[in-house]
Amino acid sequence: MEHSHAAPRAAADVDTDKLAHEMTERFRQVLxxxxxxELTSRSLSRPSSPAPRDFGTPQPPPMHNAPPSYSSLRNIPLVPQAPQDARSLRxxxxxxSLSNMPLRWENPGLLDEALRVVPxxxxxxxxxxESQILQAEAESLGEGKKAAWGYQDCVVRALLRWFKRSFFSWVNNPACSRCYSPTIGVGMAAxxxxxxxxxxNQVELYKCSVEQCGAYERYPRYNDxxxxxxxxxxxxxxxxxxFSMLCRAVGSRVRWVWNSEDHVWTEIYSLxxxxxxxxxxxxxxxxxPRLYTDGWGKKLSYCIAFSxxxxxxxxxxxxxxxxxxxxxxxxxEAVLLHIMDEIRALRRNNMSKQDKFRLEGEDMRENRELRSYVISSIAHEVSRMSVDDIINGRSRHPRPDPDAQKAAEGRTGGASEWIRTRGEGGRGTPNQQNPRDQHPR
Known part of the structure; x- marks a missing residue:
């Protein structure tokens, strides 16, 4: 008897499940x-409908630490557009013109001559x-761990230390060549x-500060x-x-980075x-890379890398x-994208298809990297908010940025004195120590 009653119940259960599934699907289709x-009717009536602000709905106050707003993200994907107005053409x-700088470092004979001055x-x-130390550190962390930097990276790091500490010197006002006294800038000379x-192309003119001497000192700004x-x-x-030329001489791929706020630096490609x-x-x-913003407190608009x-x-x-x-x-932004594509096409015009394909792959990886910085920044700002912050439109207890400490190292110790000597460290303003420093820096 148990079996005779069990079979009808099982069949009923199956029918109920099937019926419930069919009803669920019909309900989803109706919704x-x-x-x-509703969406269609709204879109058709949109021109005659009042704007949201007409309803008088109160808007939340602006948040003190709102996520960064990148205006270029509003029109993704950007379509490159050729410059039309005079400002864009300039x-x-x-x-x-700036893109020609790295081409000066591509003469093999001159690079060989440059290596003669390098120990x-x-x-x-x-x-x-250093490479062996980094490799040992990686192995100590476990099998398959990769060293922080490769041998060629360590070559550039060693070159960096030697160049700064032993080879090149900083000049603001050159000393008087006659009596070695300080000089005062008096203008430019042909x-x-x-x-x-x-x-x-430019020569700065200085006069000895000692009245009895009064000699003039010329300081040519060499671009070679x-x-x-x-x-x-x-x-x-x-x-x-x-320095960038010497990096090229020791075999690294090099970029020269121009910043519109009166600074330049180098990028090297780490294989x-x-x-x-x-x-x-x-x-x-x-x-x-966050040295200039989190470290110095500067504000930047354009950083363009040329290779x-x-x-x-x-x-x-x-x-x-x-x-x-x-x-x-x-x-x-669409015009800038067009200019970047134009310079890239010009430089790669005579390359083999294999080299072009390799470089295009690098460009794609770098674009993903640059986009990830935007996403990480937004995610970090959101993670600093609490429920009360969102409701009240403010951030009362911001969490510290763990990456800011690394960049802030440039503001401590001897580096701080070095920055003051150079007249750097301003908030979005170029070097004000000497107006002639604006170009060519």
Whole structure:
């Protein structure tokens, strides 16, 4: 008897489940159809409907630490557009001119000559020692762990230390060559024929501060990296120019990064990490892209990297939130994208298909990296909010940014004194110590 009653109950259970499933699907279809009809009717009546502000709904107050707003994200995907207005055309011409800088470092004969001034044995020994230490540290963490940096990265790190500590010197006002007293800037002078032949387009003129001496001192601003190997002095532009050329000489792929707020630095491509690495020889800084914003408190608008292979807008690597960003008004974002594509196509015009394909893969990886900084910044700002912050539209207890400490290292100790000597560290303002520093830095 038990079996005779069990069978009908089982059949009834199956029928009930099937019926419930069918009713659920019908209910979903009805809701979906109704929702689509509502959306259609709303879209058709939208022109005559009042704007949301007409209903008088109170708007929440702006949040003190709102997530960064990237205006370029509002129109993704951007479609490159050729510049039309005069301002955009000037920006295009300037960027094309700046893109020629890395081409000066591609002469193999001159690079061989440059290596004569570098203590290669010392550099390679230091690199080998550091590389072995990093490899041992990685192995101690477990099997299959990768060292932080590869051997070629260590070569550039050793070159960075030697260049800053032993080779190049910083110049603001050159000392009087007659009595070695301090000098005072008095203006500009036309370059002499021999100065012009060596690549000096500008010459700064200084007068000895000692009244009895009164001698004048000329300071040519050389743009030729190989001339700088003999002078071994300068400011940011000369430092980055000469150091980048030496990085190229020891076999690294190099970028020269131009910043519109009057600074330049270097990026080298790490084969070990498969990405571009920030290097600032003036600060002896390695892989600290947030040095200028979180470290110095500067605000930046454009950071454009130029290499022998093209150009890339890398601003998002150095500006991680809107608190450190300035208005980008030299050209629309779509126009800037067109200029970057134009320079890239020009540099790769005569390359093989294999090289072009490899570089396009690198570009795609870098674009993903740059987008990830935007996502990480937004996620970090959101993670700092509490429920009360969202309701009240403010952030009362912000959590510290763990990455800010790394960048803030540039503000402590001797580096702080070095920055003050150079007149850096302003909040979004160029070097005000000497107006002639604005170009070529």
């Amino acid at each position: 979906s159809t109704r929702r689509m009809n 920006f295009k011409n300037m960027l094309h 290669l044995e010392q550099i390679y020994n230091e690199a080998e020692e 370059p002499l024929p021999d100065e012009q032949a060596r690549g000096a 990296a190989f001339v700088l190997l003999q002078t071994r002095r300068g400011r940011v532009g000369e430092w980055a120019n000469c 070990h990490r498969k990405r571009w690495v920030h290097v600032d020889v003036c600060e002896e800084a390695w892989d600290k 022998a292979d093209g150009a890339m807008d890398v601003t998002r690597r150095y500006v991680r939130n809107s608190n450190h960003s300035l208005e980008r008004n030299r050209a629309p």
